[in-house]
Amino acid sequence: MKLILLLFLGQVAPVEVRAFDTPYDAGGSITIIWEMDTAWVAKVSRIGIFRASAPGLQDSLIETLYKPDSVYVDNSAKDNVPYYYRIVVYSDDTLIAEGKTASAAVSTQQWFxxxxxxxxxxxxxxxxxxxxxxxxxxxxxNLYIRKIAGLEAIDEAVGRSTEMGRPIVYIMGLGYISDIPTVASLAILKRVAYKAAEYNAEVVVPCYDPIVMVAAQETVKEGFVEAGRPDLYKESDIYYLTSDQFGYAAGVDGIMMRQKPGAVFLQGYFYAESLILAETGHSIGAIQISGTTAVTQLPFFIASTDYTLIGEEMYAASAYLSRDxxxxxxxxxxxxxxxxxxxxxxxxxxxxxxxxxxxxxxxxxx
Amino acid sequence: MTTIIWTWVAAFFTLAILSFLYKDNPLYKFAEHVYVGSSAAFTVLYVWVFDAYPKLVIGFKEKAGMQKYMLVIPLLLSLFIILRFIRPLSWLSRWSIAFTVGMAAGLGITGLTQGFLVPQVQASFLPLFVRGETVGQTVLLTMNNVIIVFGTIFTILYFYFSREHKGVLGVSSKVGVTILMLTFGASFGYTIMARISLLIGRIYFLLHNWLRLV
Incomplete structure (x- = not known):
């Protein structure tokens, strides 16, 4: 009713406008808020936001909003420059509300x-x-850490593979060296390499990323050295395959089918290739120990491998195995x-x- | 004509890869080697064209001052990796790896805390009683929140490593692992549906684009 009356009389309703430095930001931003009577909101077709850099200067339109918002963040403000904001509200082409110019707002950076x-x-x-x-x-x-079945089974898997006279295939997934699951996987790889060196078994590590390959080479070498068998270490067993997801899956599948490993370790970050790899490992009768933090791939590992390290169990592996x-x-x-x-x-x-x-x-x- | 040839090539490789379902065979081996080889070569080109060349080579040409000198760091770290081929200097590659792992761990601490941990904890702050419009709705909404809050707590308890899972902790962690398995079951079904749609896509390609039967 008030709106109709004001429109009829050709008057313009006031709007309370407030502008202030956007809190907790890196600067370059001022927040403008305004309040309008709720009765007006339905009639708003556009809101114009004007800005001036000095009180007496002519302000200019910096933004037009086409919905009845009550807040606007001006991200084009310069730090330590005072700005003066004003808003105008239109119902179609009729000016229905206008705010007084808000007091000066200055944008600054916050250090915290x-x-x-x-x-x-x-x-x-x-x-x-x-x-x-x-x-x-x-x-x-002797700080206590509870038993983790998947890690207890590492020695069993390596031993079984040795007894069968077959290699061990260790798959580190599609993670990069900057991914925490890949780093956790390296800790498990070291234990596998150590045990393999003790049992005189071969560890094959096809890698998805060349930097991970370098880290895996160093890790396996360290494991062999710690076991007192550096002579058994073969750098050529840890090699780069490809950085294409399904190219990698196809390559690893081929390796598994041809080398028939006795144990397959799937430790790291995996995506859609997880089931393809785990199913191939299962089809050749290998004992499989998987571990990942990828929530979407864990179901596949749980369904198709013998032991699975779920999420943080993988991270605990390093402490569990090394006890440092x-x-x-x-x-x-x-x-x-x-x-x-x-x-x-x-x-x-x-x-x-x-x-x-x-x-x-x-x-x-x- | 070119399209027809490439359709036949794609169909051949699709069938060659699918032949693995029967057993490992020369056709699969051929497709696998072509796939691995071409994708590895593609990666080399991709890294050069989209990473090394624009960021390093163009960067050295176009950037000035400190921004230009900063590029020396990634250049050196890259060279250290290549030095693996020179045995007396191969140890330098560990510096590159150490830099990357250290950087990732440092960024990960704050990144994961503010990206995952804190938002997930906050999302668990749910009222344990919600009044709905009907009694049934009240029960359902309340049950929903109770499952989320206590499901989260029991699941966290499953990942408690400092004590043997016996007594109250044993029961709680069993509930936690049950919740995990239920979640994994749902995720399994959901993902299988997505995989089926991928298979349908491939079969459609064979029947529509190649054989023109549908």
């Missing part, structure tokens, strides 16, 4: 993103736990963080149930 305080706190707590448990593990090497202080401390530290998170989730859910959103807002980082 306060929205991510929760990330900082978690990392500080994690680091404290990590350092504490690394120090503890240095004095007490650094890795053990990491696992212990992670475990305590997990327990803290369990408590936080429970408290967060109870607070949400009571309608209290403090914790939810604190963890809202975007």
């Amino acid at each position: 993103n306060g929205k991510r305080l929760s990330v900082l706190i978690i990392l500080i707590i994690y680091t404290v736990f990590l350092l504490y448990f690394i120090m503890r593990a240095r004095t007490n090497k 202080a650094l890795s053990l401390g990491t696992i212990k530290g992670e475990d305590y963080i997990k327990m803290i998170l369990v408590v936080v989730i429970l408290i967060g859910a109870l607070m949400e149930s009571a309608g209290i959103r403090i914790l939810t807002d604190f963890f809202s980082i975007f």
Whole structure:
């Protein structure tokens, strides 16, 4: 009614406009918000946003919005320059509302993103736990880690392969050296290489990425050296195949069919080729130990391999197999963080149930 | 004419690869070697054309000042990898690997915490009682949230390595692993459907583009 009356009288409704530096950003941005009577919203066809760089200067249109928004972020602002914003609201071609020029807003950079305080706190707590448990593990090497069936089976698989007089094929997936599952896979590869050297077995590692191949060569060599059999190490057994997903799958399938390995390890990050590889390994009767953090591929490994390391079990492998202080401390530290998170989730859910959103807002980082 | 030839080539390789379902055979071997060889060659070209040449060669030509000198770092790290072919200097390749792994681990700590951990924890803050429009809706919405919250907690407990899974922890981790298996089962079915659609795509290519039967 007010709107119709104002339109009839040819008057323009006021709009409260406020402009301020966009909080927690890298600069170059000013947020403009305005408030309009809800009765007006349905009539809005476009909103014009004007900007001037001095109070007396003629402002110019910087953006037109074609929906009844109440916020606009100007990402074209320069840092440390005062800007003056004004908005005009149209219903078709009729001016129905106009805001007074907002007081000056200056964009600046913030050195710390306060929205991510929760990330900082978690990392500080994690680091404290990590350092504490690394120090503890240095004095007490018998820190307990529960049995992980897939890792217990490594020795069995290598032994079986040796008894059958067949090689071991170790597949590291499609991950790059910068992927954490690939790094975890290298730790398992070292153990496999160590055992293979002890049993005088051959380890074949066809690689998807040339840098991973170099890292795998170094790892296998280290395993053979630690086992006291550097003479058995053959660099040519760890080779680059191709960096094409299904080309790699076709190549590894061919290797498996022709070399008939007694044990196949599928450890790393996998994509759609996982089932093709695991099924081929199964068809040749090899004992298969798989492990990945790829949630979509884990079902295939669980269905078609003998043992599967699910997600974090792979990361625990390094500590489990080597039992060095650094890795053990990491696992212990992670475990305590997990327990803290369990408590936080429970408290967060109870607070949400009571309608209290403090914790939810604190963890809202975007 | 060219299209017909390439359709026949694609059909031949499709059938050659599918022949692996019967057993390893010369046809499959041929297709496999062509595929592996051509894809490896393609990768070399791809890396040169889209990475090394525009970022390094063009970069050295067009960039100035500090931005130009910074390119020396990736250039050196790349050369270190190539030095593997010179045995006395092959140890330098470890520097490149160490740099990449260190960088990834450093970026991963904050990246994974703010990209996965914190948002997932926040997404688990769900009310344990939700009032719906009907009693049935109330029960369903509440059950949904309870399953998400406690499913997350029990699954986390499965990945607790510091104690033997006995007693309360044993029961909780068993519930956790059951939830994991249910999730994997659903994911399995969903992905199989996607794979079937890929197979249909290939069969359609053979029947439509090649044989023109459909």
